[in-house]
Amino acid sequence: MTQRTQQVTQGSRYDLLVVGGGINGAGIARDAAGRGLSVLLCEQDDLAAHTSSASTKLIHGGLRYLEYREFGLVRKALQERETLLRAAPHIMWPLRFVMPHMPNLRPAWMIRAGLFLYDHLARRELLPPSRGIDMRRHPAGAPLVESIRRGFVYSDGWVNDARLVVLNALDAEEHGATVLTRTKLVNAVRAGGEWHAQLRRADGTQLDVRAGAIANAAGPWVGELLHGALGRDANHSVRLVKGSHIVTKRLFEHDHAYIFQNPDKRIIFAIPYEHDYTLIGTTDIEYRGDPAQVAITADETQYLCDSINRYFKQQITPADVRWTYSGVRPLLEEEGADNPSAVTRDYRLELDAPASEAPLLSVFGGKITTFRKLAEEAVDELGRALHNPAPAWTAGAPLPGGDIAQANFERFLAQFKQQYPWLPADLAHRYARAYGTRAKSVIGQAHSLAELGRAFAPGLYEAELRYLRDTEWARSAQDVLWRRSKLGLHVEPGTLASVTQGIDDWFASSPVERKPLRQTTASQHA
Structure with missing residues (x-):
């Protein structure tokens, strides 16, 4: 070669x-x-x-694809789900989903049958099986309207897609x-x-x-x-289909996500996001414009708010939306698939x-x-x-930072905090989640927060910017705040412009210093 x-x-x-x-x-x-x-x-x-940074952030088999008889796709995705969870346990982890039962949309027997298939189409070792729950007793029932009395819980995975x-x-x-x-x-x-x-x-x-x-x-x-x-x-x-998401302040306290069935047969997720927020999406709309210019519309925002308001006691409006993002999915074009949601x-x-x-x-x-x-x-x-x-x-093979023993992130996090006791707990958790075993490369020789360098925003220090520039191809504030992290969400809106400008100025004045390659070679796998 x-x-x-x-x-x-x-x-x-x-x-x-x-x-x-x-x-x-x-x-x-x-x-x-x-x-x-x-x-x-x-x-x-x-x-x-x-x-690839505009997904719903899920590693999942696609429960709803069973309704379209996409059994091969679902099985393949379920097989990959656990492979990926083992490869990068710092940026991917199991997530339990709650599906409230709405008798007027899908009968309970159909949901139970679908969940049984979902549990058994592929070997499952890391994730617990599905089960029925009483919403009046389960913590996930508390935020929901009183008319919802039963539901189901199943497992999938979360991923930091970017x-x-x-x-x-x-x-x-x-x-x-x-x-x-x-x-x-x-x-x-x-x-x-x-x-x-x-x-x-x-x-x-x-x-x-x-x-x-x-x-x-x-x-x-x-x-x-x-x-x-x-x-x-x-x-x-390919058929271009736009999917849009909204992010609001946290709508519930527990760590489960929700999957909601809409009257139009669309599925909407409500997912714990970045500790303080709830991620809601997605829409499915035919798209014919420039994929680089895609953006959410007012109608999509209202649709997602209405979808949530059917289920939650706490009602939301477009004014409650903290952030939005949209992406264009290049779906394989098929004859006879008029509904974008039905496209494979x-x-x-x-x-x-x-x-x-x-x-x-x-x-x-x-x-x-x-x-x-x-x-x-x-x-x-x-x-x-x-x-x-x-x-x-x-x-x-693990991905960089994913070589965590037995894929046990919690044990790795505890050890990381012991190794760097001077790191604030939230920052240690974010470093461990974002970089896994590579977090030590971000910290370098620092022994205090002051040695991490200038703070550009709460929890964002020059040492991390330098690592992202030299190792992960970051070249702008947008790269850092909205892709390699979601720190942009945690910056006060009134200061976001100045934070962004400060980071961009730093990149403009700081030449790239690509780090030397690790000793891993292709021959180890070839």
């Missing part, structure tokens, strides 16, 4: 060029680099800047991949059995590279990239590999829970096309 390099120069050659820095692109880059392929990943914006993308990219780099953010693929043509690609950096400079294969993981832009920069047609297409969340991999020509693999559809399996299948196909027989390896 081509010799790896961390410095991209004009004419550099790679075995694989991955286009797209969302979860699928980062997952493919990680898997391929771990099999010994030389990999270049380019992303036109920041990692997870679009769809950090999941960053950790996959980081693991890719530590296995030898090169990751270029704010770098767009402008054009690529086949010549001499390889791809000749033109990349454009944010400063307008052009970089020409060669690649043995291209993986098109551009998400909502997969079709645009195919027909434009790559000049190819495809057998599949499964994926298709399309390989274009004419004889003696460089292969092109495009990703259509998918969901965050199945990203690792998607990446594994993609690299299996690319490996055959590139005559690289290295086996799959990611199923049992």
